[in-house]
Amino acid sequence: MRLRRDKYHFQERGGFTVDATVKRGAEHLPFQRVPDPELCVVFLRQHIGPPNEPLVGPGDRVTEGQKIGDGEGHMCVPVHAPVTGRVTKIDTAYHPGLGAESEAVFIERASEEIPPLRLSRFDPDRLQDAEPDALVGAVREAGVVGLGGAGFPAHVKLSFRDKAEYLVINAKESDPNVACDVRLKQERPAELVAGIRAMARMLNVKECIFATRAQRGEFPELEERLRKAGVELAHIRPSYSVGSDKLLVKELLNVEVPCGAYPPDVGAVVHNVFTAYAVARGLYDGEPLTSRGITFISRYTGPRNLWVKVGTPMRHVLEHMGIPPDTVQRLVVASMLMGGAVPHADVPLVKATAAISAFDPQERSPYERERACIRCGYCNMVCPVSIYPVLIMEAEKRGQRGKLRRLHAEDCIDCGLCSYVCPSLIKLTGYLRRAMAEVKQG
């Protein structure tokens, strides 16, 4: 058993450790702006919820910041043009979050410089005068979704005024290959705290908690600003699984979110730290969400923090990093433990993309050498929600739907830890996802 305890070795259940050394040193590397690509591919659906309708058509000229897609439903979040240029087509492309084709607006960048469009702004010093509903509406108009990876509409979460007692800012940066949150805390503390204050106003909570695994004194400016804003700073143990909203709520408030419910149902609204930043930019600068920080990792470059336009094809990012796309074999979008590998380099970045990892052919997937299950139970020991992945896998293979329900397959949070520790190198993810789907189908 490895008993290494440092900020790059996250402690999980069963005494297991998640190795995050791949991002070692990234916290010292400032964001590097990736130049705008020639072609941006902006998905109409970048949120959990129904897709948007395009507001532009082929041949239309668009200006950076212009709304190009929106929908009627409460869950819809508009999308905006990340560059000024011309719409070449509306077509489907591979969506890294959905793992399937989805409709997108293709924009060819224009060479001329035109000032980007901005939304109406709020004065941060007169926040108390602003109506919470107006603020929530502005967040929606700015196209803000949960930037931790899920893409849940931020304005929906910010509407739980009746339920919310706590606003929890998830700054745990617990994914082994994501370091951009740390940089944000370092580089943009003022905007971050301004965003948190606006969110607190919208939710009218009794307490704001900023959850981080950073040590006291690591971000002095941010800590000072949080203190002045009355936000409680909670230093959480380094753990990957505690990065999940439900487990973070348990860790902070010692309350479990009941099966089938969400954190707001127990009074806690959890937002990612990047979302708070995007809220601030949208409200106070009138800047819709068209770019974000990400962490890029490859064997050649090591970890890097980049600032990239939404809709930028991965190919462009690779080339910017000096990596010929044809030298890559696997390209992983988002967390190395939870994100899928995309089928080609033309897949564009979406709002919720927090990381890209490029693996070359020498870095083969460890799961290629899968062996038979030895029922060691490691997967059960590490599971943060206390279900039994190996039993679920067995039941799923046999098609035992009733047993899947009894085993609570639907409670899986898709963290990937069971596969990560499996000595037989079995990817349980596929079985678990199918099992969840079967249980949810009823």
Added chain:
Amino acid sequence: MREEPNLRYISELPPHVHSGITKDKVMLRTFLLMCIPALAALPAMGLSALAHIAIAIGTVLFCHYSLAYTELLSKGTTSYKSPCSPLVAGMIVGLSMPIAAPYYATVGVAALTMVVFKWLQGRLCGRKYLNPAAASKVLLLAALSIAAGLGTGMMFYPAHLRLDLWTAAGFDEVVAFYDGRSALSGALSLVLLKDHGWIGGASGLAVLVAGIGAVLWIRLKWRIVVSLLLTVGVLAAVMSLVTGGSMVDRLAFHLFTGSVIFMGFFMATEPQSTPLAEGGQYLFGTALGVGTFLLQQLNVLGGSIIVLVALNLVTPLIDTIGRRRPYGHGGVR
């Protein structure tokens, strides 16, 4: 028509990284840990102990490579690539043999372990429901008992059969019987170095050290061991209170024999044939403890493996109970 990208990447499900703890590593660690009791058996039991272990490992490896070769010939590929698992199986067989057993018995148990209870069981049942080493030993024990009488079946320890553990005087006789064979006396001999019984139990202390190492290093199912040792310990203490006599000797005798302590740490925790659910593991260990203690009292020393095999058979049932409560199913933990 949309242009298809000409450059395709491997598109696969997460995760994309692994902890690095592989089955081979787990097996190798188990083997290294078992070297501790194996080495401790040398000063207590002499070279014969080493010979048993070497014969068991040699037989198992021979079977492993024979199976690999056969598979290679018939299918063109083999699943028998790594020798790590057979190394562990061989070591377990060697350490679970009584020092008085003839070498042919060791060869027989090792061969049965590999061919019948690892290979054939895996092929027929899809996984191992019975602990291979324990089931092989029980099979051979039964065959020898039927063919050559219970004395032989007891692996050449017929003297066990006339011991009386139900009275203080009888128990003292047992201790004296073993005392006379060791330089150490009474409980000390039972715990530190004994020259009889299972090779793996030559030094109960060495097994304890290796076992604790295994809990920490390979995360073996410690709940089974704890409940087994607690059950046997409590029953031994009660027996000592009821019959009189030294409680320390009683505890040492019942807990530190190879068939309890070695079996408990390294056979009763075999992953495939034991329960996965935590509550089930406690139940399994407790039932194993009760059965083992009763057989000890009935002079079937080393009979713990019979109980183990019987419990292996009901493990799928035990696995349906004693599961943890999942997150979100019952409020504050």
